[in-house]
Amino acid sequence: xxxxxxxxxxxxxxxxxxxxxxxxxxxxxxxxxxxxxxxxxxxxxxxxxxxxxxxxxxxxxxxxxxxxxxxxxxxxxxxxxxxxxxxxxxxxxxxxxxxxxxxxxxxxxxx
Amino acid sequence: xxxxxxxxxxxxxxxxxxxxxxxxxxxxxxxxxxxxxxxxxxxxxxxxxxxxxxxxxxxxxxxxxxxxxxxxxxxxxxxxxxxxxxxxxxxxxxxxxxxxxxxxxxxxx
Numbered sequence: 393x394x395x396x397x398x399x400x401x402x403x404x405x406x407x408x409x410x411x412x413x414x415x416x417x418x419x420x421x422x423x424x425x426x427x428x429x430x431x432x433x434x435x436x437x438x439x440x441x442x443x444x445x446x447x448x449x450x451x452x453x454x455x456x457x458x459x460x461x462x463x464x465x466x467x468x469x470x471x472x473x474x475x476x477x478x479x480x481x482x483x484x485x486x487x488x489x490x491x492x493x494x495x496x497x498x499x500x501x502x503x
Numbered sequence: 504x505x506x507x508x509x510x511x512x513x514x515x516x517x518x519x520x521x522x523x524x525x526x527x528x529x530x531x532x533x534x535x536x537x538x539x540x541x542x543x544x545x546x547x548x549x550x551x552x553x554x555x556x557x558x559x560x561x562x563x564x565x566x567x568x569x570x571x572x573x574x575x576x577x578x579x580x581x582x583x584x585x586x587x588x589x590x591x592x593x594x595x596x597x598x599x600x601x602x603x604x605x606x607x608x609x610x611x612x
Contacts (some may be wrong), residue, residue: 396545403591423598434591435546442598450599482545490534490553490595494545 395419396495398483405477405499413468413498415483424466425484425492428452435482441466470500477502509592509603517611522579524606526592532597535568535575540605541588549590550577584612 396417405411417424423442427435437450441460455474460466466485471475480499484492509526514524526535527579538546550561552568552575559566565578579586589605 398545425599434604437599438597448598484545489598490600491536491548491551492600493548494538497543497545499543 395484396485396493398481398495398498401496401498403498405500405502407502408472409502410472411470411477411500411502413470413481413483413500415466415468415495416464416496417483417485418464419485419487420463420492421485421487421493422463423486423489424460424465425486426450426468427482427484428429429482429497438468438481442487450468470502474485507592507594507601508559509606511606512604513607513609515609515611518582518584520582522608523576523609524590525574525576526580526595526603527574530572531572532596533572535566535567536593536595536600537564537575537577538591538593538602539588540591546591556568565595565612575585579608582608582610584610586610 399414425440426438434453438456439458441447457469478501482497483495486492507528536551537549540546550559550566555572556570557568563580567576589607591605592603593600
């Protein structure tokens, strides 16, 4: 089955710890994206990558970091510098600049 | 940044009713997309629109790309309980998508 997987579905961390969220796709898409969603709000772009070994900041990149060493993988690290890390994180991939396909999301809770 | 205005913010309708929601922008865009998100899941692409004036259907869903390229509409006919969720519009902006804040749909059975 082709698709996007995110793991884990739920993640709990203590404040001050870095945490890495996984995103893998087997759709052979070139572009991958990370979004953050807060309750009652739309999706805000954190980082995106058009090709391997290259990525760009989105609208809310502060406190986050990414890598794109493989086409299939685009992990997101939420660092201790992110002031409000508790949120629902969504990964997406795309072969064009238009239609993006999303994973099931990871809900991160930091206490 | 670019902003999309989605309305209504939420809807609570009776099963079997038709639903209409829209998305507007102050700027022109050449691609409009509609997504549905169910609770705790990622958004699913419903319809993509690439041509001004285009009307596209997907089952009970119909979406239109406004002729001015500044708006789009999504209609759902004969709503059923599984239609509940958040419906997002999105536009293509360079290498990215910009999303509206969403319309929350609840259905009374």
